[in-house]
Amino acid sequence: MAGLRTEPLTVAADDAAVARRISAGCIAWYLSAMGDVYARFVTKQGYGGAVQAILEANPRPRPDGGVVPAEAQVVLDQFTAHGTPSQVRDQLAGWDGAVDLAMIGLPPGLPWPAIEATLRAAAPGA
Numbered sequence: 001m002a003g004l005r006t007e008p009l010t011v012a013a014d015d016a017a018v019a020r021r022i023s024a025g026c027i028a029w030y031l032s033a034m035g036d037v038y039a040r041f042v043t044k045q046g047y048g049g050a051v052q053a054i055l056e057a058n059p060r061p062r063p064d065g066g067v068v069p070a071e072a073q074v075v076l077d078q079f080t081a082h083g084t085p086s087q088v089r090d091q092l093a094g095w096d097g098a099v100d101l102a103m104i105g106l107p108p109g110l111p112w113p114a115i116e117a118t119l120r121a122a123a124p125g126a
Helices: 016-035 038-055 071-077 085-098 112-122
Strands: 008-013 082-083
Touching: 008 016, 008 038, 008 085, 008 112, 016 071, 016 082, 038 071, 071 082, 082 085, 085 112
Parallel strands: 008 082
Antiparallel strands: none
16 A cells, blocks of 8 residues: 655745745646646635635636735645745645655746755755
């Protein structure tokens, strides 16, 4: 029997607002522009109101401009780790305690400095 594995979308940056914006853009794109698979999955997890708020906030989704409104923050809290490197380490510590193997997912198009910062923040023992 395989252990539980999960991959939070992860972004570390010196500016926590930049990391949130990148994470939010990716989550909004997945939920509003890639058919209804992701939106149905997240809704079935109990976040239907938040999914609806994200869909309403992104009537014309763009991969680089999606938003997650404040009332849907719970989706970012549950499916991402984002913020400064120390915030990302703290958030990933919660994932480590909840699953057998935690991996991270990187948003498409993330610039190299953000990739490096994210990998360093997520590295075991960082």
